[in-house]
Amino acid sequence: MNPADYFEGGTVTVSDETYTVYKTTRPDPEAFATIQDETETTVIAETGAIDEPTVVEAEHGWKRLTFEMVLPFELVGFLAAVATALAEEDVSIFALSSYSTDHVLVKEADLATATQKLETLGCVVEQ
Incomplete structure (x- = not known):
């Protein structure tokens, strides 16, 4: 399986919401x-949605790009290809995966650059 096969015509949606990546003292439902691991809890939520007393640190201003495609477990290198392509444009990412879908968060200031780069890979970006 080739990650490029999933980019071509694959839909990427951009969140309306702006997110913050929080280091917190507990999860937020x-x-x-x-x-959550042995040393810390990280919560990704809409900016301003987390109870401030639980916040240890916060990194604001992220937009969520969701790859609206089912990505099989056997697919090797999908996120690596995304990260490499965006790194070529000097765009930092915060990557998340669910059971069958990947998401990357990019800074709001880098959104236009990131979406243009994904379009050059063949993705259809919906904003």
Whole structure:
């Protein structure tokens, strides 16, 4: 399987919402995503949606790009290809994967550059 096959004609949606990546003292059930390991809890939620007393650190100003395609577990290198393409444009990402879909967060200031680059890969970007 080739990641490029999924880019060609694949839909990427851009969130209307702006997100913040929070380091918190506990998970938040209303968050878009929560990542909890032995050392920290990271919560991705709409900006301003997290109870401030639980926030340790925050990185504001992210837009969510969702790859609206079912990506099989056997597919190797999809996120690597996305990260490499955006790195070529000096766009930093925060990557998240669900069971069958990938998401990347990009800074709002980099959104136009990121979407243009994904379009050159063959993606259809919906804003």
